[in-house]
Amino acid sequence: MKAGELERCAAREIGIGAADADRFGGTADARLRLPEIGAQSTLADVLKLLGHAPVDVRLPERRFANRRVHRGHALVHANQPLENLYVVLSGSFKSTLTEAEGSQQIVAFPMRGDLIGLDAIQGARYPATITALEEANVAAIPYAELTSLARLCPYLERALMTAVSAELVRNYQVMRAIGVLGAEGRVVRFLHELGARAARFGFSARALRLPMTRADIASYLGMSIETVSRAFSSLAAQGLIEVRRRSIRVLDPERLGRAEDARSRTAPPSRAVALSLPASGARRPRQPFDRAA
Amino acid sequence: MKAGELERCAAREIGIGAADADRFGGTADARLRLPEIGAQSTLADVLKLLGHAPVDVRLPERRFANRRVHRGHALVHANQPLENLYVVLSGSFKSTLTEAEGSQQIVAFPMRGDLIGLDAIQGARYPATITALEEANVAAIPYAELTSLARLCPYLERALMTAVSAELVRNYQVMRAIGVLGAEGRVVRFLHELGARAARFGFSARALRLPMTRADIASYLGMSIETVSRAFSSLAAQGLIEVRRRSIRVLDPERLGRAEDARSRTAPPSRAVALSLPASGARRPRQPFDRAA
DNA sequence: CGCACCTTTGAGAGTGGTCAATTTGTGTGG
DNA sequence: CCACACAAATTGACCACTCTCAAAGGTGCG
Numbered sequence A, B: 001m002k003a004g005e006l007e008r009c010a011a012r013e014i015g016i017g018a019a020d021a022d023r024f025g026g027t028a029d030a031r032l033r034l035p036e037i038g039a040q041s042t043l044a045d046v047l048k049l050l051g052h053a054p055v056d057v058r059l060p061e062r063r064f065a066n067r068r069v070h071r072g073h074a075l076v077h078a079n080q081p082l083e084n085l086y087v088v089l090s091g092s093f094k095s096t097l098t099e100a101e102g103s104q105q106i107v108a109f110p111m112r113g114d115l116i117g118l119d120a121i122q123g124a125r126y127p128a129t130i131t132a133l134e135e136a137n138v139a140a141i142p143y144a145e146l147t148s149l150a151r152l153c154p155y156l157e158r159a160l161m162t163a164v165s166a167e168l169v170r171n172y173q174v175m176r177a178i179g180v181l182g183a184e185g186r187v188v189r190f191l192h193e194l195g196a197r198a199a200r201f202g203f204s205a206r207a208l209r210l211p212m213t214r215a216d217i218a219s220y221l222g223m224s225i226e227t228v229s230r231a232f233s234s235l236a237a238q239g240l241i242e243v244r245r246r247s248i249r250v251l252d253p254e255r256l257g258r259a260e261d262a263r264s265r266t267a268p269p270s271r272a273v274a275l276s277l278p279a280s281g282a283r284r285p286r287q288p289f290d291r292a293a
Numbered sequence C: 001c002g003c004a005c006c007t008t009t010g011a012g013a014g015t016g017g018t019c020a021a022t023t024t025g026t027g028t029g030g
Numbered sequence D: 001c002c003a004c005a006c007a008a009a010t011t012g013a014c015c016a017c018t019c020t021c022a023a024a025g026g027t028g029c030g
Helices: A005-012 A043-049 A143-152 A154-180 A183-200 A214-221 A225-237 A253-260 A271-276 B005-012 B043-049 B143-152 B154-180 B183-200 B214-221 B225-237 B253-260 B271-276
Strands: A040-042 A063-069 A074-076 A084-090 A093-098 A104-108 A129-132 A136-142 A207-209 A241-244 A247-250 B040-042 B063-069 B074-076 B084-090 B093-098 B104-108 B129-132 B136-142 B207-209 B241-244 B247-250
Touching: A040 A043, A043 A063, A043 A084, A043 A136, A043 A154, A063 A074, A063 A084, A084 A143, A093 A214, A104 A154, A104 A214, A104 B154, A136 A143, A143 A154, A143 B154, A154 A183, A154 A214, A154 B104, A154 B143, A154 B154, A154 B214, A183 A207, A183 A214, A183 A225, A183 A247, A183 A253, A214 A225, A214 B154, A225 A241, B040 B043, B043 B063, B043 B084, B043 B136, B043 B154, B063 B074, B063 B084, B084 B143, B093 B214, B104 B154, B104 B214, B136 B143, B143 B154, B154 B183, B154 B214, B183 B207, B183 B214, B183 B225, B183 B247, B183 B253, B214 B225, B225 B241
Parallel strands: none
Antiparallel strands: A040 A063, A063 A136, A074 A129, A084 A136, A093 A104, A093 A129, A207 A247, A241 A247, B040 B063, B063 B136, B074 B129, B084 B136, B093 B104, B093 B129, B207 B247, B241 B247
16 A cells, blocks of 8 residues: 555545445444534434434434534633533544643543533533544533433433443543553554444444544553554554554454553563463452352 | 551441541531441432432432442452442442453442442443452442432432542543552552542541552552552651551641652653643644634 | 644663562461 | 461562653645
8 A cells, every 4th residue: 555545545534424435344324324414413313423222212302502613622621610511423532631730631532422521510510621633513412401301301311321331431441451551552452442433333443543643642541652653663563553644554453452461561471370360369268259149 | 656556546447436536537517427327228328428418308218228248249240230239338349340361450449428330331231340348338229210210309310420420530530640640649649539538428538548458559550569569668758648557647648749740650850841831732823722612 | 845743763761560588467277 | 375377568679661852754734
């Protein structure tokens, strides 16, 4: 592949339907085809985006205002009072946590189908600044109406809880990544996460477009820009991926997945031994076996 | 203070009201005094624990079964289907995430007033194993009845959302800690977290009892046991804390707080410069200033 | 077309991990 | 009741991964 080709291709991939079918997976089935982005979104649109099957039942005809956010602009600022929850219709964001002393950390990359603002419910203020990484569109759900909406439409309530729950689990994964994995492992896991999210909307998990800079990735994964770059280079040298700036092509998903836990901080001597043991805490005779009931 | 005294004192601190007033803060006011632990908990008990003011309005007379969990026993196992959410009445737990390859990571320490099982809603299975670190009691809220309960009592719904939101924010803090802070900073932040949680129920944030082992802390903070121990020793040598096995006494909260960001991985040359700048992303002429509206 | 920013790559230094030994406290059994 | 055994915790020495510093391509936008 010639230099720049993959790059240009990915850059084209801002629109939804214009993707090269070969590269970005087959076109999504009807369930995944999302509505046009206009001035408003219906309740059905929102539910569809959140991943809850657009049941055929009659939904209340509530409409939500859409809002466009330009690259580099903030959707919400940290410490700003909670007004709306937002559902990402298109584009992607970064969620930056800024500590009093100035240290910053990116804690999430909200993308299409993600809910923004759940972390603001406690405290009634957005804890993080949410900035658009590219042109993006969101639907605004007024928080004040949330409870009445949930009462009106049980699906919405369920969708909300599921979204938070999913976010919790995703954060666990990140914590694990940063906690126990080495540099390459973290990057691999990051790619895996991106792939999974792309696949959710019918895109290929093997041709990834990174809307964020290396600095953003570094912050998210708790490492330095240089180390992120080196990890990419190393994985590419192993023939696992192909890196073209903001576009990653996964060449060998199989081996890539195994590469994730390969290097835990400093290479573990032989994982086999550890695996043969009852995995910590279960082999103490003093404490009876765990039993749930 | 003689050796062992602080230790014994803390060990005594399993019961709720028996705390030495001088050491563990004044007795809590009525709002924080929690009900006895019997066979069942009322809705009011649960709401109180979750931190929502026990409004005087008449609450539905729903009662929840309590369950006792012995030290080392699991409340729920990973991958087990979601049945109940649990509110911790007393004691503390560790939430362990186990990956397919055997690597483990502790992602949370549910304690009194915390909600367990929110992460299981998505997927309908508990993603982590929850083990009691000491004798503990929980109230079980059947998940199947959750929506009907929420409809019955709006306060519960609000409490649930707040609880998840708080957990999200707490996880952000942990991610930041593991991501940008050095070993000592992580431990300091951990102590700060424990202190804040103790203070929530009227206990002193300066005399901390650690229900978890060093290994648990290490896993939670993404470091090795030895480094945790070294961090404690170092902080003690600086006169910031006093360490007596599972009991920590904070001697200088002021300086301790400042010690948190002191060492970011490798000491930052001079944070002042970074602070004077508009904090990343705002100083590129190409992109207009962020404005929320 | 040139200035920024992003990205990559190299060299040296430091934090923190691994291995290992010692101390201390807890629980069990003599 | 005391001794033994085991787990938890502490401390030291060595080394590797990753951070910092530094500089050179590469892109895209003004």
